[in-house]
Amino acid sequence: MAHIAIIGGHGKIALLLAPLLIARGDAVTSIIRNADHAADVEATGARALILDIENSTEGQIAEALTGTDAVVFSAGAGGGDPARTYAVDRDAAIATMHAAQSAGVRRFVMVSYLGAGPDHGVPESDSFFPYAEAKAAADTALRSADLDWTILMPGRLTLDEPTGAIDPGATRSPDNPGTSRANVALVAAAVLATPSTTGKDIAFTDGDVPVDQAVR
Numbered sequence: 730m731a732h733i734a735i736i737g738g739h740g741k742i743a744l745l746l747a748p749l750l751i752a753r754g755d756a757v758t759s760i761i762r763n764a765d766h767a768a769d770v771e772a773t774g775a776r777a778l779i780l781d782i783e784n785s786t787e788g789q790i791a792e793a794l795t796g797t798d799a800v801v802f803s804a805g806a807g808g809g810d811p812a813r814t815y816a817v818d819r820d821a822a823i824a825t826m827h828a829a830q831s832a833g834v835r836r837f838v839m840v841s842y843l844g845a846g847p848d849h850g851v852p853e854s855d856s857f858f859p860y861a862e863a864k865a866a867a868d869t870a871l872r873s874a875d876l877d878w879t880i881l882m883p884g885r886l887t888l889d890e891p892t893g894a895i896d897p898g899a900t901r902s903p904d905n906p907g908t909s910r911a912n913v914a915l916v917a918a919a920v921l922a923t924p925s926t927t928g929k930d931i932a933f934t935d936g937d938v939p940v941d942q943a944v945r
Contacts, residue, residue, distance in 0.1 A: 896936025
């Protein structure tokens with residue numbers, strides 16, 4: 730049994746991931762900002778921990794992570810406010826990496842997006858630009874961190890039902906199919922159970938390859 734901490738525990742992916750982990754015997758602490766969301770989180774079987782990572786110190790985040798075996802960073806500002814986007818998707822993400830190191834938590838899974846990186850190609854005039862910049866910075870920091878990291882890079886997210894199959898050869902393209910959040914949760918769960926995914930970017934969309942096979 731592993732103890733997994735999910736940052737952004739009330740997000741759509743996180744609420745799908747927690748019960749998958751619990752069903753296989755893991756313990757889950759879902760870290761959330763809003764106490765009003767605790768009941769939704771606890772309905773998945775996870776323990777809800779209230780902590781606003783945007784306004785917390787690295788020490789406070791490290792305290793929350795102490796005793797866990799792995800971190801899944803699935804938090805996001807949700808767009809709309811560039812300042813909050815940088816504060817959550819970049820600054821809080823990097824602070825969480827440092828906190829994990831301080832707490833002795835080596836495994837770190839980041840939920841990013843297909844096409845993320847310094848060469849994201851999003852023009853500064855595009856409302857998506859702050860998010861692209863924030864994720865590029867966070868992903869770059871994680872790759873250089875002394876952590877056993879994996880970066881998930883799903884395509885355009887949908888609310889479709891899980892198929893349990895993905896295209897692990899997906900590349901950035903306007904013609905890409907979507908990626909169901911449920912499949913992202915399946916990939917995250919599989920990655921946490923597959924040490925060979927350490928140090929890898931996993932780009933994918935929905936596809937035809939069973940998740941376990943694709944991750945291996």
